[in-house]
Amino acid sequence: NxxxxxxxxxxxxxxxxxxxxxxxxxLSYLYIDTGAMYRALTYAALEKNVNLEDEDALDQLLEGIDIDLKHTKNGVLVYVNKADVTELIRTDDVNKHVSLVASHPSVRIEMVERQRTLAKGTDAVLDGRDIGTYVLPDAELKVFLTASVEERARRRHEEQVKKGLPSNLEELKKDIARRDELDSTREFAPLKKANDAVEIDSTSMSIEEVAASIINLAKERA
Ligand code: C5P
Incomplete structure (x- = not known):
C-alpha cells in the first residue's frame, strides 16, 4: 500500500x-494543521512584543520555539515549548496579525521544512494555503476548498454565537476578506489553487458531504 x-x-x-x-x-491518517503553526509563532511574537515587520527577529524567535501538535482524544492540542496554546492562538489579536507573520519568506521556509518532516513517511492530511503548490507539490491528492465570503463569515458567526462569544457578522466578513487578500497577494508561496487540485465549493454543502467527496477522491487514487 x-x-x-x-x-x-x-x-x-x-x-x-x-x-x-x-x-x-x-482514514486513520495523521492530521497536520499548518495554520496552527503560523498562529503559534504569531502568538509567541505578540507575547514577547517582537516587531511583526521584523523578519530576522521572527526567524530568530522561531528558531528557539518547538511547536507541537499533540493528538489526544479531545482533539489536537497545540503546544509552544511545552505550554498549551490551543485556545490562545484563536484570538482576534492572532487572527489580525497572523497573515503578516506568515508573509515573511524565512519564516515560511522554516515552517515548510517542519511540515515536510511531519508529513514524511506517513499517511497524512495537511491543511493550509500553500500545501499543494509548495509544501507537497507531489501530494497524491490536492483539494482546493472554497465558499463565498458571505457563507464563510456566516459560519464563523454561528460558531461564535454558539460558544456564547460576542460576534459581529460585518466585522467577520471584513476580517476574512482582508486575510484572503493578504494571503493571496504575498510574494512568497501565496494562496493559490494548484493546477492539479480538485476544487470543491462548499457554499451549499455540509461538512459531511465535503468530507465524503474527499474520501471518495482519496479511494480512487489509493
Ligand atoms: O488556516 P488558518 O486560518 O488557521 O491559518 C492562519 C493564517 O496562517 C492564514 O491566514 C495564513 O496567513 C497563514 N497560513 C499560511 N500558510 C499555511 C497555513 C496558514 O500562510 N500553509
Whole structure:
C-alpha cells in the first residue's frame, strides 16, 4: 500500500480544518494543521512584543520555539515549548496579525521544512494555503476548498454565537476578506489553487458531504 498525502488548501473559513480533521480520522491518517503553526509563532511574537515587520527577529524567535501538535482524544492540542496554546492562538489579536507573520519568506521556509518532516513517511492530511503548490507539490491528492465570503463569515458567526462569544457578522466578513487578500497577494508561496487540485465549493454543502467527496477522491487514487 502506497503512502498518501492529502493537501487541503483554500481561503480562511472555508472549513478546511474541520473537514481535514474528519477525513484524517475516518482514514486513520495523521492530521497536520499548518495554520496552527503560523498562529503559534504569531502568538509567541505578540507575547514577547517582537516587531511583526521584523523578519530576522521572527526567524530568530522561531528558531528557539518547538511547536507541537499533540493528538489526544479531545482533539489536537497545540503546544509552544511545552505550554498549551490551543485556545490562545484563536484570538482576534492572532487572527489580525497572523497573515503578516506568515508573509515573511524565512519564516515560511522554516515552517515548510517542519511540515515536510511531519508529513514524511506517513499517511497524512495537511491543511493550509500553500500545501499543494509548495509544501507537497507531489501530494497524491490536492483539494482546493472554497465558499463565498458571505457563507464563510456566516459560519464563523454561528460558531461564535454558539460558544456564547460576542460576534459581529460585518466585522467577520471584513476580517476574512482582508486575510484572503493578504494571503493571496504575498510574494512568497501565496494562496493559490494548484493546477492539479480538485476544487470543491462548499457554499451549499455540509461538512459531511465535503468530507465524503474527499474520501471518495482519496479511494480512487489509493
Ligand atoms: O488556516 P488558518 O486560518 O488557521 O491559518 C492562519 C493564517 O496562517 C492564514 O491566514 C495564513 O496567513 C497563514 N497560513 C499560511 N500558510 C499555511 C497555513 C496558514 O500562510 N500553509
Amino acid at each position: 502506497n503512502l498518501m498525502n492529502i493537501a487541503i488548501d483554500g481561503p480562511a473559513g472555508a472549513g478546511k480544518s474541520t473537514v481535514a480533521k474528519l477525513v484524517a480520522e475516518r
